Amino acid sequence: NAGVTQTPKFRVLKTGQSMTLLCAQDMNHEYMYWYRQDPGMGLRLIHYSVGEGTTAKGEVPDGYNVSRLKKQNFLLGLESAAPSQTSVYFCASSSVQNIQYFGAGTRLSVL
C-alpha cells in the first residue's frame, strides 16, 4: 500500500538553486496539498489543488510554485532557494471525506 509517496526524502541546496519535489498518490484522491513544518510552528499550508489542472495558494505560498498536470501527481517547485526555505515538506491528499493522508516528508536544507 503506497498511499502518498514523496521524492526525494532528503536534499541539500545552495542558495539560489532550484529544485522540484514530487508527490504521488495512488488513492485516486481529488485534492492534494503541500505543507511545510518548522520547529514550534506546526504545519502550514503552502499550496493546494482541488483537481487536475487547478492550484491555489495557501497560507505561505511565496517562493514556491506548484503544478498538477496529472491527478495523481502534485509538484512543488522552488525557483531560487533561500535559507528561509529550510524545512520539512509534507504532501497530503484527500477525497471528499476530507481526511488528509500524508507522505513521509522531504527534509530540505538550503545553505
Place this chain on the structure above:
Amino acid sequence: AQKVTQAQTEISVVEKEDVTLDCVYETRDTTYYLFWYKQPPSGELVFLIRRNSFDEQNEISGRYSWNFQKSTSSFNFTITASQVVDSAVYFCALSEESGANSKLTFGKGITLSVRP
C-alpha cells in the same frame, strides 16, 4: 479566521500513566471538522480521528479517547495507560469545510514523552 491552540508544548509521563492532550479551537462556522494526527519519531503523520461539529459524542478507541465539547470549543485527547510507543508529537487540526475547500489549520503540536 480559524485557529487551533495547543497550549501544552511538551509533556513527560511515566509509562502506564494517563495523559490528556488539550486542544482549543476558534471558528465562526457552524459546520467544521476536528482532527488529531500523530507524528512519531520516524516523522510521518498518522491520522487518528476526525470529528464533525454535529457529533459531540465522545469516542474511544482502545487506549485512546476523545472528548469534544462545543461549549468550551475543546477537543481533548486522552491516552490511558500510556506506553513508550505513544511517544510522539500530536497535532490537533481544524477544517471549516469539507470537499474541495477542506484546508486544515494545525496547532503547533504537543511533544509527548513516555518514559519506561
